[in-house]
Amino acid sequence: MANEFDLIVIGSGPGGYVAAIRAGQLGLATAVVEKDPYYGGTCLHRGCIPTKALLHTAAMLDEIRGSAKIGIAVAAPELDLAKTHAYKDGVVAKNAQGVASLLKKNGVTGLHGTGRLKGLHTVEVERDGETATYEAKHVLIATGSVPRDLPFAPADGRRILNSDHALGLERVPSSLTVLGAGAVGCELASIYASFGSRVTLVEMLPRLLPLEDEEVSAELARAFKKRGIKSLTATRVTAVAAGDSGVSLALEREGGERSELDTELLLVAIGRAPFTAGLGLEYLLARNWSAKIEYNYLDLGTDVLSFNPGPVLIDIDQHLHAVKFGVNYRFDWGGPVVARY
Numbered sequence: 001m002a003n004e005f006d007l008i009v010i011g012s013g014p015g016g017y018v019a020a021i022r023a024g025q026l027g028l029a030t031a032v033v034e035k036d037p038y039y040g041g042t043c044l045h046r047g048c049i050p051t052k053a054l055l056h057t058a059a060m061l062d063e064i065r066g067s068a069k070i071g072i073a074v075a076a077p078e079l080d081l082a083k084t085h086a087y088k089d090g091v092v093a094k095n096a097q098g099v100a101s102l103l104k105k106n107g108v109t110g111l112h113g114t115g116r117l118k119g120l121h122t123v124e125v126e127r128d129g130e131t132a133t134y135e136a137k138h139v140l141i142a143t144g145s146v147p148r149d150l151p152f153a154p155a156d157g158r159r160i161l162n163s164d165h166a167l168g169l170e171r172v173p174s175s176l177t178v179l180g181a182g183a184v185g186c187e188l189a190s191i192y193a194s195f196g197s198r199v200t201l202v203e204m205l206p207r208l209l210p211l212e213d214e215e216v217s218a219e220l221a222r223a224f225k226k227r228g229i230k231s232l233t234a235t236r237v238t239a240v241a242a243g244d245s246g247v248s249l250a251l252e253r254e255g256g257e258r259s260e261l262d263t264e265l266l267l268v269a270i271g272r273a274p275f276t277a278g279l280g281l282e283y284l285l286a287r288n289w290s291a292k293i294e295y296n297y298l299d300l301g302t303d304v305l306s307f308n309p310g311p312v313l314i315d316i317d318q319h320l321h322a323v324k325f326g327v328n329y330r331f332d333w334g335g336p337v338v339a340r341y
């Protein structure tokens with residue numbers, strides 16, 4: 001295999017694989033580096049797709065439960081969680097095959113292993129203790145993100161879960177408290193409520209889905225209430241004690257009112273952290289460019305953005321945007337960046 005490319009993309013989530021495919025279509029010799037066994041990233045393996053498969057099962061369950069109302073008498077449905085996961089995994093596998101064949105069809109070389117920047121044009125790929133070095137005119141970092149932990153109670157996969165754990169639970173918990181009522185928290189709360197858990201949502205801000213329009217939050221709050229999902233908004237978790245039989249939470253409402261809540265499992269869905277650790281981004285800093293790493297995120301200075309002296313290294317999402325403190329840098333200037341749209 002040739003070790004020289006026009007573009008190496010590190011990370012094969014929707015940001016990375018779309019960019020790699022487009023680069024392939026534009027005739028560039030392109031490679032994509034992926035540390036997971038399959039292409040597709042968070043969205044395909046631990047995000048959008050598996051949640052939608054579980055939501056489908058949950059919606060079917062609810063429809064069947066309500067079918068008598070429209071004149072269809074059936075026995076009470078039973079959830080077979082193992083089969084539900086098999087269905088979900090099948091959907092994911094089919095889509096992963098689709099991504100792999102799109103990459104292949106567009107001439108993109110797959111490099112399996114963990115990518116690390118060894119220079120502005122050099123990427124080292126490590127797999128099972130073996131390393132190989134590749135050269136590229138351009139490097140695009142699309143390494144995505146990982147679930148953010150509560151600083152005082154990191155996820156352990158047993159009592160304190162993150163979304164990765166919640167997508168693969170082997171049994172339905174009797175009670176589940178979901179911390180964080182963003183899209184991920186609300187989707188998983190909805191799924192497990194349909195599956196039979198007693199679900200409580202705890203949100204620090206005054207409403208569910210705080211980033212959406214107020215009307216959407218109000219509608220969701222109504223729908224959740226009707227389904228027995230309890231929402232505690234304007235409420236913070238101040239302490240977490242995980243034991244053998246469950247988790248005890250100390251809560252504090254805005255205004256100072258305190259309470260306690262016991263739950264079998266706690267799901268922490270308070271957002272995601274950019275994943276750039278170990279990538280070798282410090283190389284940029286050594287070049288004295290006005291770039292700095294904060295919270296593991298690469299912050300490019302205006303000189304880099306306007307002068308664009310080489311490959312632009314920046315973490316992107318599936319819309320090819322890099323978001324830092326609310327500022328969107330789009331890849332829409334006329335430099336040598338390949339992932340334009």
Ligand SMILES: Cc1cc2nc3c(=O)[nH]c(=O)nc-3n(C[C@H](O)[C@H](O)[C@H](O)COP(=O)(O)OP(=O)(O)OC[C@H]3O[C@@H](n4cnc5c(N)ncnc54)[C@H](O)[C@@H]3O)c2cc1C
Nearest residue numbers: 011013014015035041042043047048114115143144145317
């Ligand atoms: C539960 C959940 C549900 C979601 N639902 C939706 C939804 O319905 N709709 C929606 O639009 N979005 C949804 N999202 C968000 C969506 O998953 C992300 O926005 C999207 O995956 C970001 O794409 P990305 O390419 O930037 O990163 P990712 O998808 O995270 O991909 C990054 C890839 O880089 C790889 N990688 C990282 N470091 C290295 C390295 N050094 N070397 C090699 N490979 C590396 C990782 O293994 C990963 O495969 C959801 C997220 C979650 C968690």
